[in-house]
Amino acid sequence: MQLLKDKSIDRHTRWVDVKKKIDLDVRYKSVETSSLREDYFREYCKMIKEDRKKESKDKERDRSSRKEKKEKDKDREKEKDKDKDKDKEKENKKEKKEKAGEEEKEDIPDAEAAEEGTADDEEAARKEREARAQASIKEREKQVQKALATSLRDRDKEREYSLAEELSKEDKERLFNQHTTSLAVKRRDKFRALLTEQGVSCVASWRDVRKAVAENAPQYASAQQV
Incomplete structure (x- = not known):
């Protein structure tokens, strides 16, 4: 069998062809009969077949093992x-929580300032309403x-008119x-007071006095209207 193996005899090769390759070898001649040699050949072919099956199974197991290992590695990944x-999600939640806390702290002064501003606006509006109400009352x-x-x-x-109606014609004319x-x-x-104020003498002419009084004393016009 070692001879067949050394010659790389395939199990599909015919015995007739195999004999031509090994008939000169000493190991071939050491086997006593031709039928025994053929039996060895057939046993060798059977052994090769079993080895091939075993090798195929081993390869299949290796492939399965590698595949399983690969899947396990993939699952681990x-x-x-x-x-x-x-x-990462926990870290993001933590950062958001911290950020929300900081924003809430920042919003507190703004809210207080807004409340103060609202209170001031309400006070100003109240005073303005009171001022408008007071002005309206006045x-x-x-x-x-x-x-x-x-x-x-x-x-x-009406009383004066009523009293006047009660007077007689003579009383009305007298009044x-x-x-x-x-x-x-x-x-x-x-x-007279105006003439004295202007220093008019008794020898002055009326034309000159009238002109001087009219130009320098506006009271002359009012004196004419009294």
């Missing part, structure tokens, strides 16, 4: 990735007083004459 993701008081004064004045006028006489006396006295 997945577990590692999951652990990394979990750690305005209403003025309107009431004005209406009351107008009413009293109208009432006095009118007294009034005009009083106005003339006042106008005369005022004009």
Whole structure:
């Protein structure tokens, strides 16, 4: 069998062809009969077949083992990735929590300032409403007083008209004459005071006096209207 193995005889090779390759070898001739040699050949072919099967099974086991190992390694990598993701997620949550705490601390002064600003605005609005209310009350008081004064004045006028209606024609004429006489006396006295103030002498002409008084004394015009 070692001879067949050394010659790399395949199990599919025919015995007739094999004999031609090994018939000169001493080991071939050492086997006593041709039938025994053929039996050795067949046993060798059977052994090769079994070895090939075993080798194939071993290869299959190796492939399965490598595949299983690869899958296990892959699963371990997945577990590692999951652990990394979990750690990263925990870290992110921790950072978000810390950041939220810092923002909340920063928002507290802003909220207090906003509350103070709101309180100041409300106080200013309240004062403004009170000021408008006071102004409205004063305005209403003025309107009431004005209406009351107008009413009293109208009432006095009505009373005067009523009294005038009660006078006789002679009394009305007498009162009118007294009034005009009083106005003339006042106008005369005022004009005399004006002449004295201007230093007019008794020898002055009326034309010059009138011109001087009209230019230098505005009271002259009012004296004419009294």
